[in-house]
Amino acid sequence: MTTTLRFRYAKLGKVRFTSHRDVARMWERALRRSGLPVAWSKGFSPRPLLSFGYALPTGCESVAEYLDVHLAEEEGTPDRPDGEQSETSADEQRPWSPAGCVAALPGRLSPLLPQGVDVLAVGKLGDGVDSLQQAVTSCSWELEVLGVPAEELATRVEDLLDARSAVLRRERNGLQADGDLRPSVRALTVLGAVDDVPGQKVARCRLHAELATQPRGLRVAELVQRLGADLTLVRACRTQQWIERDGIRCDPLAMTGRAEDSFHAPHAEGRAS
Amino acid sequence: MDSLWSSIEPLLDGVSTPGRYVGGELGARSPVHDPGRVSWLLVYPDTYEIGLPNQGLQILYELLNERPDSLAERAYAPWVDMEAALRGAGLPLFSLENHLPARAFDVIAFNLSAELVYTNVLNLIDLAGMAVRASERAAGDPIVIAGGHCAFNPEPLAEFIDAFAIGDGEEVVGEINETLAAHRGTDERWSDRAAVLRSLAEIEGVYVPSLYEAHFANGRLLGVSPRLPDVPATVSKRTVADLADWPYPRQQLVPLIEVVHDRLNVEVFRGCTRGCRFCQAGMITRPVRERPAEQVFTMVQSGLERTGYDEVALTSLSTADFSGIEDTVRRIISDPQHGEHVAVSLPSLRVDAFTVGTAAEISRVRRTGLTFAPEGGTWRMRRVINKLIREEDLYGAVDAAFSQGWRRVKLYFLIGLPTERDEDVIGIAVLAKRCVEIGRRYHRSPTVTVSVGGVVPKPQTPFQWHGQDTIGELRRKIDLLRRACRGVRGLTLRWHDPEATAVEGLVSRGDRRVGAVIERVWRAGGTFQEWSERFDLRLWLDALAAEGLCLDDVVHRSRDRDEVLAWDHISAGLHRDFLWSDYQDSLNEAVVEDCRWTPCYDCGACTSGALEHVVASPVPPAGGSQGTGQDLSCGDRVPVRVLGR
Numbered sequence: 001m002t003t004t005l006r007f008r009y010a011k012l013g014k015v016r017f018t019s020h021r022d023v024a025r026m027w028e029r030a031l032r033r034s035g036l037p038v039a040w041s042k043g044f045s046p047r048p049l050l051s052f053g054y055a056l057p058t059g060c061e062s063v064a065e066y067l068d069v070h071l072a073e074e075e076g077t078p079d080r081p082d083g084e085q086s087e088t089s090a091d092e093q094r095p096w097s098p099a100g101c102v103a104a105l106p107g108r109l110s111p112l113l114p115q116g117v118d119v120l121a122v123g124k125l126g127d128g129v130d131s132l133q134q135a136v137t138s139c140s141w142e143l144e145v146l147g148v149p150a151e152e153l154a155t156r157v158e159d160l161l162d163a164r165s166a167v168l169r170r171e172r173n174g175l176q177a178d179g180d181l182r183p184s185v186r187a188l189t190v191l192g193a194v195d196d197v198p199g200q201k202v203a204r205c206r207l208h209a210e211l212a213t214q215p216r217g218l219r220v221a222e223l224v225q226r227l228g229a230d231l232t233l234v235r236a237c238r239t240q241q242w243i244e245r246d247g248i249r250c251d252p253l254a255m256t257g258r259a260e261d262s263f264h265a266p267h268a269e270g271r272a273s
Numbered sequence: 274m275d276s277l278w279s280s281i282e283p284l285l286d287g288v289s290t291p292g293r294y295v296g297g298e299l300g301a302r303s304p305v306h307d308p309g310r311v312s313w314l315l316v317y318p319d320t321y322e323i324g325l326p327n328q329g330l331q332i333l334y335e336l337l338n339e340r341p342d343s344l345a346e347r348a349y350a351p352w353v354d355m356e357a358a359l360r361g362a363g364l365p366l367f368s369l370e371n372h373l374p375a376r377a378f379d380v381i382a383f384n385l386s387a388e389l390v391y392t393n394v395l396n397l398i399d400l401a402g403m404a405v406r407a408s409e410r411a412a413g414d415p416i417v418i419a420g421g422h423c424a425f426n427p428e429p430l431a432e433f434i435d436a437f438a439i440g441d442g443e444e445v446v447g448e449i450n451e452t453l454a455a456h457r458g459t460d461e462r463w464s465d466r467a468a469v470l471r472s473l474a475e476i477e478g479v480y481v482p483s484l485y486e487a488h489f490a491n492g493r494l495l496g497v498s499p500r501l502p503d504v505p506a507t508v509s510k511r512t513v514a515d516l517a518d519w520p521y522p523r524q525q526l527v528p529l530i531e532v533v534h535d536r537l538n539v540e541v542f543r544g545c546t547r548g549c550r551f552c553q554a555g556m557i558t559r560p561v562r563e564r565p566a567e568q569v570f571t572m573v574q575s576g577l578e579r580t581g582y583d584e585v586a587l588t589s590l591s592t593a594d595f596s597g598i599e600d601t602v603r604r605i606i607s608d609p610q611h612g613e614h615v616a617v618s619l620p621s622l623r624v625d626a627f628t629v630g631t632a633a634e635i636s637r638v639r640r641t642g643l644t645f646a647p648e649g650g651t652w653r654m655r656r657v658i659n660k661l662i663r664e665e666d667l668y669g670a671v672d673a674a675f676s677q678g679w680r681r682v683k684l685y686f687l688i689g690l691p692t693e694r695d696e697d698v699i700g701i702a703v704l705a706k707r708c709v710e711i712g713r714r715y716h717r718s719p720t721v722t723v724s725v726g727g728v729v730p731k732p733q734t735p736f737q738w739h740g741q742d743t744i745g746e747l748r749r750k751i752d753l754l755r756r757a758c759r760g761v762r763g764l765t766l767r768w769h770d771p772e773a774t775a776v777e778g779l780v781s782r783g784d785r786r787v788g789a790v791i792e793r794v795w796r797a798g799g800t801f802q803e804w805s806e807r808f809d810l811r812l813w814l815d816a817l818a819a820e821g822l823c824l825d826d827v828v829h830r831s832r833d834r835d836e837v838l839a840w841d842h843i844s845a846g847l848h849r850d851f852l853w854s855d856y857q858d859s860l861n862e863a864v865v866e867d868c869r870w871t872p873c874y875d876c877g878a879c880t881s882g883a884l885e886h887v888v889a890s891p892v893p894p895a896g897g898s899q900g901t902g903q904d905l906s907c908g909d910r911v912p913v914r915v916l917g918r
């Protein structure tokens with residue numbers, strides 16, 4: 001039996017300009033430095049077994065990124081799956097043990113990651129849990145857009161929510177296709193105007209959105225585009241990912257079984273730039 | 274000095290790969306500026322991805338930040354979209370650490386590793402907010418310095434750079450800093466630029482082009498001579514005697530985004546005396562200075578632990594020649610601290626079966642492709658260039674590669690070499706086909722990729738007098754090869770654009786007049802010329818014509834012995850006589866052995882600098898040594914097992 005750990009982490013500040021792939025490589029290096037016994041794929045070019053959730057677009061921030069890390073072996077199972085004996089000396093040297101120190105992992109991993117990537121919480125996954133890519137059904141976002149006053153924006157949001165369909169012309173791989181984005185908008189509210197930005201001349205508003213990831217993800221940029229060509233998205237932060245099952249929405253870390261199996265870092269949230 | 278970050282940040286949503294502009298690498302410093310420290314902006318004039326791994330720049334970055342009287346930040350060439358965004362917003366070139374404007378620094382120092390970036394150098398000086406011509410810069414502008422391999426012919430950039438540092442930078446950077454600190458202490462920053470430059474010219478290895486005049490008559494260079502009596506007629510390169518004194522970089526930068534050579538790099542030796550006659554790097558970095566194996570191991574171990582990389586490259590011009598390379602490699606891969614997934618890569622493999630054996634041992638995990646550089650298609654050609662790989666060793670290496678699990682072999686060749694005949698060019702195809710046949714013995718569909726490039730006879734090499742092949746001639750030879758390779762399954766031919774090779778020849782071999790050509794190309798928008806999608810021969814030809822110059826004269830013409838060469842006043846330690854006689858030997862197919870393990874032939878590198886090789890092993894490596902200590906009479910014999918069928 002193998003152990004899988006699910007981490008929740010933030011990506012805030014300058015590091016938001018790196019890509020999803022870049023973040024994966026940051027994690028690989030940090031995990032190697034941590035000494036955590038990560039499992040490796042078999043075959044021609046083995047890779048560490050990490051699975052990331054729904055990709056965060058380059059430029060967006062997040063306080064709700066998730067990563068599943070598959071560990072090489074479970075405590076109390078001295079034999080590796082391939083029958084090879086594990087080296088006890090290596091086990092003794094191992095700087096962590098699953099039972100004791102999972103709670104300490106966020107604090108140990110954050111300093112090994114670039115500034116702005118902070119590990120917020122961790123939990124042990126039960127068996128047979130779907131991968132993040134399959135399981136996550138929607139994401140919540142906090143957005144800031146520039147262009148129109150809050151009242152005007154609120155009217156447009158209402159119109160969109162009232163409409164039965166909202167067609168958007170998308171271009172992907174050089175092909176144009178019309179798609180209805182209305183079903184993907186689970187929630188959309190104007191939170192208010194932002195007026196504490198020095199030197200600001202154009203109206204700036206904050207929005208909350210919950211966008212479905214299935215059957216097809218809606219990008220925040222597409223949503224803003226649909227709200228009006230005169231709007232510029234200036235900040236986007238993913239605040240939550242949701243797994244909905246039988247009408248109940250929960251956090252991906254809630255899949256980690258008993259509550260005491262997941263551990264939250266107390267004060268890691270907030271803007272790190 | 275205020276950070277420009279709040280103005281730069283909004284631009285980043287609209288540009289490609291914004292991670293290039295944010296800094297934040299592991300190992301990056303955030304130096305505190307104060308009047309007691311000379312501030313340097315170290316610039317690599319190509320994209321972040323190409324420039325970040327540059328070890329020379331990283332070494333200077335650490336050295337300058339360790340000193341109490343200096344500090345350094347970095348910048349790379351913003352890609353075209355970001356440059357447009359910056360110019361559109363009225364923003365200058367900026368540093369990555371504190372996002373400060375380039376002009377806020379006391380010194381802007383360029384690393385010159387490739388000649389085609391010269392238009393970028395001008396562009397970056399301009400983007401910094403200064404006049405591109407050194408003579409037009411104002412008091413208070415940063416001093417512009419350049420160093421790196423290309424500085425061995427500084428003349429094409431002479432009008433734009435205030436001072437060049439020639440050779441190894443570790444020691445001279447400190448001396449330059451002390452001189453600058455002394456000037457900076459007394460008056461307002463660089464109020465008397467001329468005085469600062471005069472002082473810099475007193476440092477050994479520093480060339481201040483404005484203190485020299487280039488004389489011409491009838492369209493030919495007559496000489497470059499000092500304008501003042503106390504300025505040296507020849508500037509000699511700097512060489513650090515012992516690499517063990519310089520275990521840098523200690524904290525290699527780990528970037529947030531993916532870059533080329535994205536791995537730990539540890540330099541195992543500097544210099545090479547194999548004596549390949551086309552190789553500028555080998556000629557200008559003599560003698561060989563090995564790092565002690567123990568230090569290599571410590572640097573690898575601490576580097577892997579610190580960075581979390583799973584790959585380390587042992588770098589040098591020919592790493593298989595490092596004394597005791599197998600022991601070092603074995604020790605790295607069997608070190609329990611790194612686990613079983615660390616890969617060691619040896620760039621620049623020597624071509625013999627023995628070396629492939631070592632490669633097999635270390636690439637337990639990723640065995641994809643293996644690259645060899647025989648450079649010449651026939652034994653005769655390889656004697657001309659002194660790359661003494663016998664047919665037997667070559668096929669042995671390829672056999673070893675295919676039999677030990679590799680499916681792809683890549684072969685590098687040069688064309689346009691002195692004395693080259695069509696049969697030598699076709700020899701490349703003959704050789705490659707045999708390699709495919711060897712591969713078929715072990716795999717159903719082996720691939721052999723042949724890459725050919727036109728040779729640029731580089732300054733400070735025995736070929737410096739040789740006329741470079743024209744674009745048309747290179748094209749003809751490539752066509753010959755294409756025809757000879759056609760229809761062979763598994764054989765792929767790639768070639769370097771002959772037009773880009775011609776321009777590389779122009780900016781490598783040119784004299785001071787080429788500066789105006791570079792400036793015209795830059796003004797016409799010709800940046801990032803080393804990128805094939807941006808390269809434009811038309812711009813160069815137009816600029817040449819406007820300056821009354823032509824490729825034929827600068828690039829394709831062979832010089833005779835006594836003609837003054839644009840770089841004759843810069844010394845890499847090599848006697849001009851040695852280079853000339855080695856060139857003559859080349860034309861006569863006469864070869865030289867590696868002086869690391871055989872008697873000195875007085876090229877000048879050691880003798881003129883009171884230096885010697887630092888090499889742990891007194892004998893050539895076992896199992897193959899590219900000529901030295903080998904029987905060369907059978908060099909052209911193709912083993913029967915290759916011919917046999």
Ligand code: SF4
Nearest residue numbers: 868873874875876879
């Ligand atoms: S001076 Fe002699 S030993 Fe030194 S590099 Fe030249 S030939 Fe070799």
